[in-house]
Amino acid sequence: MKTTLLLILPILLLAGCAGPARYVDPETDEGPVTMTLDYRDFEQAAAESVDSLLASGAVDNPNGGRYVLVVSRIINDTMQRLDTDQLVKRIRTELLNSGRVATTTAVGIDGPEDEMNMLARTLRDSEEFDQRGVERKGTLQAPDLSLSGKILQRNHRVGREQQVEYYLQLSLTDLTSGLAIWENETRVIKRGPKDSVTW
Amino acid sequence: MQKRHVFLLTLALAVAILSGCAAQHQKDQMTAFNAAWKQGDYTAASRAMEAPSSLTGQDASEDERLLELLHQAEAHRISGDTETAIALYDEAEQGIKMNDTRGSGAKMLETGMAVLLNDAHRDYTPLLSERILINTYKGLSFLQQGDTENARIEFNRADDRTRRAIEHFSDEIQAQRAALQERQEGENSEDPRKASILNSLKSDALQSTVENHYGRFSEWGIYSEFMVPAATYLHGLYFLASDSGDLERALQSLKRVAGMEPEHPRLAADVRLAEALARGSVQRESIEPLVWVIYENGLGPVAREVRFDVPLLLLNREGDDPAYTGIALPRYRERTAVEDGFRIEAPRGEIPPLEPFSPMGKVIRTEMKARFPAVLTRAITSAVLKTTLQDVAAEKLGVLGRYGSAMLSMATTRADLRSWQALPDHWQVTRMPRPSSGQLILANHSGTLGTLDLPDWPYTLVYIKRPSTLGGIEVDLVDLQGRIPGRHLSFPGSSRAATAVAEAHAPVETQPR
Numbered sequence: 001m002k003t004t005l006l007l008i009l010p011i012l013l014l015a016g017c018a019g020p021a022r023y024v025d026p027e028t029d030e031g032p033v034t035m036t037l038d039y040r041d042f043e044q045a046a047a048e049s050v051d052s053l054l055a056s057g058a059v060d061n062p063n064g065g066r067y068v069l070v071v072s073r074i075i076n077d078t079m080q081r082l083d084t085d086q087l088v089k090r091i092r093t094e095l096l097n098s099g100r101v102a103t104t105t106a107v108g109i110d111g112p113e114d115e116m117n118m119l120a121r122t123l124r125d126s127e128e129f130d131q132r133g134v135e136r137k138g139t140l141q142a143p144d145l146s147l148s149g150k151i152l153q154r155n156h157r158v159g160r161e162q163q164v165e166y167y168l169q170l171s172l173t174d175l176t177s178g179l180a181i182w183e184n185e186t187r188v189i190k191r192g193p194k195d196s197v198t199w
Numbered sequence: 200m201q202k203r204h205v206f207l208l209t210l211a212l213a214v215a216i217l218s219g220c221a222a223q224h225q226k227d228q229m230t231a232f233n234a235a236w237k238q239g240d241y242t243a244a245s246r247a248m249e250a251p252s253s254l255t256g257q258d259a260s261e262d263e264r265l266l267e268l269l270h271q272a273e274a275h276r277i278s279g280d281t282e283t284a285i286a287l288y289d290e291a292e293q294g295i296k297m298n299d300t301r302g303s304g305a306k307m308l309e310t311g312m313a314v315l316l317n318d319a320h321r322d323y324t325p326l327l328s329e330r331i332l333i334n335t336y337k338g339l340s341f342l343q344q345g346d347t348e349n350a351r352i353e354f355n356r357a358d359d360r361t362r363r364a365i366e367h368f369s370d371e372i373q374a375q376r377a378a379l380q381e382r383q384e385g386e387n388s389e390d391p392r393k394a395s396i397l398n399s400l401k402s403d404a405l406q407s408t409v410e411n412h413y414g415r416f417s418e419w420g421i422y423s424e425f426m427v428p429a430a431t432y433l434h435g436l437y438f439l440a441s442d443s444g445d446l447e448r449a450l451q452s453l454k455r456v457a458g459m460e461p462e463h464p465r466l467a468a469d470v471r472l473a474e475a476l477a478r479g480s481v482q483r484e485s486i487e488p489l490v491w492v493i494y495e496n497g498l499g500p501v502a503r504e505v506r507f508d509v510p511l512l513l514l515n516r517e518g519d520d521p522a523y524t525g526i527a528l529p530r531y532r533e534r535t536a537v538e539d540g541f542r543i544e545a546p547r548g549e550i551p552p553l554e555p556f557s558p559m560g561k562v563i564r565t566e567m568k569a570r571f572p573a574v575l576t577r578a579i580t581s582a583v584l585k586t587t588l589q590d591v592a593a594e595k596l597g598v599l600g601r602y603g604s605a606m607l608s609m610a611t612t613r614a615d616l617r618s619w620q621a622l623p624d625h626w627q628v629t630r631m632p633r634p635s636s637g638q639l640i641l642a643n644h645s646g647t648l649g650t651l652d653l654p655d656w657p658y659t660l661v662y663i664k665r666p667s668t669l670g671g672i673e674v675d676l677v678d679l680q681g682r683i684p685g686r687h688l689s690f691p692g693s694s695r696a697a698t699a700v701a702e703a704h705a706p707v708e709t710q711p712r
């Protein structure tokens with residue numbers, strides 16, 4: 001009996017090490033920090049960028065109304081397969097919520113984000129559709145501003161650890177003049193074991 | 200007591216036999232791979248490297264089948280199946296990560312097994328040069344798919360692995376200095392086994408025996424700084440072609456490679472181009488479309504076993520009873536390059552000939568020189584322990600114990616000969632403006648092997664891999680800017696075959712996926 005218990009005990013202890021599935025509150029999540037970029041880093045970078053942009057006044061339209069923003073290329077220059085859209089989406093959402101900017105989905109660097117913009121216009125000659133509801137020519141809004149950027153990663157060794165630095169660099173270009181009217185860099189710096197690579 | 204010792208000896212012999220069976224399986228697997236690889240039968244080459252299932256019937260974990268994954272991935276890449284190649288290379292990277300982040304307990308256990316048996320009992324740990332090439336091949340595969348974003352990530356990873364490798368070598372040099380210091384203090388160690396190991400390592404007799412069998416390190420032709428020039432070069436080319444403000448990085452990589460191969464005219468020309476673009480003295484728009492041809496030639500080095508007796512300085516050993524005191528070390532031997540006058544021609548006008556660079560033998564020697572002290576220390580430690588065990592066995596079991604344990608020592612003394620054998624002997628490179636005809640001709644001593652129709656891209660890479668003359672010539676046409684998916688073409692390896700095949704078929708073309 002004792003032997004059986006001695007055999008089972010370590011198994012039970014090991015099983016106890018893995019926690020059950022549970023919800024995590026993003027606001028208070030103090031889970032382990034990874035060397036990769038995680039959702040907390042995305043949230044922090046997005047929040048800092050939006051705060052900087054709104055505080056700069058670059059998106060305040062002196063004529064009233066909202067500027068139309070297009071998201072240009074965001075280059076992922078890291079060592080990780082990131083979904084840059086995920087990061088940009090948070091920025092777009094917060095800018096939209098600020099009431100000062102609207103984002104166009106009708107044009108984009110790799111084609112329109114929402115192809116329905118053009119597809120809906122192909123209904124113009126269709127007898128099957130009530131033409132009063134079909135979009136007329138010349139209604140799509142051209143963008144005033146373009147948001148572009150780069151996410152950089154630089155790794156260094158710091159003593160017996162490695163330091164990984166992520167930089168989110170964003171530029172806002174006035175498409176009328178071609179001038180960058182706002183730029184910002186948000187840094188996320190992490191330090192951890194150097195046993196393995198950071199991806 | 201006697202029965203217990205006999206049982207232990209029998210158990211040890213069983214372990215030795217099982218370990219021998221595993222080594223034989225691995226040898227057979229590599230023989231089958233190499234036979235298919237040389238013939239250009241990459242499907243068979245990949246099949247030969249299918250990893251055996253674990254005892255539970257599940258797939259073994261990535262770290263346990265790392266060697267198989269590397270060979271299979273490259274077999275798929277060379278035959279144009281980039282999607283599978285990327286998936287397999289991803290698994291291999293996962294395996295490396297599992298290896299690197301293993302807990303200290305597991306690492307100690309593995310080192311213990313290596314000392315008691317041999318290095319081949321450790322999970323396969325790829326050379327640093329192999330790790331760098333994983334990401335380089337993945338980068339090429341993504342470019343082939345027209346996926347520049349993921350290609351950039353892989354070239355960044357290859358660059359980071361190079362940085363880590365340089366740091367690793369710096370650590371190794373420091374560790375060697377510390378070990379030297381420890382050896383000098385070895386005589387004072389109170390632990391007789393430790394003193395035996397340290398004294399043996401520092402003895403002139405051992406150093407001279409190792410040099411006799413292994414060669415003098417000072418005569419090894421190595422690079423002054425660790426890198427895989429072909430990987431750093433491709434990193435440089437990718438960023439040279441990129442129009443996202445990466446010219447400084449391109450220049451840095453191209454300069455480093457040219458610095459390692461100072462007499463290479465093509466590499467120097469690329470540095471001049473990158474400098475002109477970075478300075479702004481040449482505008483990107485004014486450059487005519489450029490074509491680089493990179494040719495991966497032949498079969499890379501493989502490890503062979505060098506086995507010899509070493510003079511051990513054993514303390515507390517009574518008498519001069521015979522004992523097996525051999526060690527087995529891996530020694531890389533170069534295989535063959537394809538020497539059939541392979542060249543690139545244009546229908547009209549001359550193009551600069553392919554110039555060799557980045558010999559894998561030199562890359563591996565550079566790495567092995569740094570790794571060797573650790574390998575030798577493990578081998579000597581193992582030899583000292585095995586000699587001690589032989590003495591104990593002789594004391595307890597008499598002649599049977601003496602000879603049984605000596606046979607066991609001999610059977611378990613093996614070098615770790617595993618390596619990624621899908622790598623080339625060396626690379627060659629040339630660059631030219633896109634010929635006006637839009638065509639390049641592949642030829643060798645016996646005539647034309649095939650004709651390439653070049654796409655009209657600003658920066659085209661023609662990436663050729665040819666392990667031997669028996670197999671075909673595998674060609675990838677790659678848009679270095681990664682905007683357009685590339686094409687994969689296969690040509691027969693000899694002109695006679697080319698004529699025969701050309702009459703029947705157009706070149707085999709794999710549609711981009």
